[in-house]
Amino acid sequence: MALATGLTALASLPAPASADETRQARQVAYVTNQGDNTVSAIDVASNTTIATIPVGAAPTGVAASPGGTRVFVANNADNTVSVINTATNGVIAIIPVGAGPTGVAVTPGGTRAYVTNSGDGTVSVINPATNSVVATIPVGATPTDVAVTPGGTRAYVTNQADGTVSVINTAANTVIATIPVGAEPTGVGVSPGGTRAYVTNQADGTVSVINTATNTVIATITVGTTPSDVAFSPNGTRAYVTNRADGTVSVINTATNTVITTIPIDGAASGVSVTLGGTRAYVANPGDGTVSVINTATNTVAATLTVGVLPTDVAIANVP
Incomplete structure (x- = not known):
């Protein structure tokens, strides 16, 4: 996840969600602004900011959370997690975790949140019912991101400093495998079917593809410069990889593990998330304080939205 400076106000053209998406509960994109200690809440249907939340x-x-009622934010500089109530867009809890929390993922059942602590080589396990840490798991060096399988039985953690991925058994909260991947792995995502984990290796410009049944790397895909994060389309046929240093998004065909197009993005692409209907991908750009909205049918940028300073990551909540 990149640090950059500058905030440029850009005119944005609305790129409305599809009819299928607007019939669902309201979708809101939550964007962490690392430089000004806020989270921007963007209404996906109108591409307008509806709240700026101090964290x-x-x-x-x-x-x-799967139910869309809560959003968990890892605050890297004060070793806490802020919990946002999506009904009010206010912070309802602040949870102390380990040193330098960076990534966070919630289990499909919503009963646990996993937080990577890059400063002390651990993962904090939060019980959202009590907003307290119930376990601390030692992993590799400089854990950066985490993703949970659709079944909720495994969590995959990227260890940036030692080039590995730790696999956690969520029932026991223990590491059951350590997988060598590329150089300086940062982002990780698990496919909707749960059969693959994709890992962005920022130092060598690749994505490692892990078979989750065997916990082995079965493919290595060359993408852009300094790949940072990865997100899947809901049907799992496409993976979107942000390349921070060259300001692009690589679109991967997951059936062939090949890059089918590269999308230019403004401002150093960092975090990425795809809407529930799959028609849009939201990309946080720390270089210019914006979010790029990609039309996934055309793989073009449909809108550029101004947010806070150093936007780093994005998550889309299906808010009741």
Whole structure:
């Protein structure tokens, strides 16, 4: 996740959600602004900011609960997680975790949130019912991001400093495998079917594809410069990889593990999330304080939205 400076106000053209998406509960994109300690809440249907939420110091990772009622924000500089109530867009809890929290993921059942602590090589496990840490799991060096399988039985953690991924058994909260990947792995995402985990390796410009049945790397895909994050389309046929240093998004065909197009993005692409209907991908751009909205049918930028300073990550909540 990148640090950059500057905030440029850009005119934006609305890119409305599809009819299928607007019939669902309201979708809101939550964007962490690392440079001004806020989270921007963007209404996906209108691409307008509906709230700017003060959180902790240097917010980085963000994840929404499956029910859409809560959003968890990892505050890297003050070692806390802020919990946002999506009904009011206010912070209802502040949870102390480990040193330098960076990434966060919530289990499909919503009963646990996993937070990577880059400063002390651990993962904090939060019980959202009590907003308290119930376990601390040692992993590799400089854990950066985490993703949970659709079944909720495994969590995959990227360890940036030692080039590995730790696999956590969520029932026991223990590491059951350590997988060598590329150089400086940062982002990780698990496919909707749960059969693959994609890992962005920022130092060598690749994505490692892990078979979750065997916990082995079965493919290595060359993408752009300094790949940062990855998100899947709901049907799992496409993976979107942000390349921070060259300001692009690589679109991967997951059936062939090949890049089918590269989309230019303004302002150093960092975090990425795809809407529930799959028609849009939202990309946080720390270089210019914006979010790029990609039309996934055309793989073009449909809108550029101004948010806060150093937007780093984005999560989309299906708010009741």
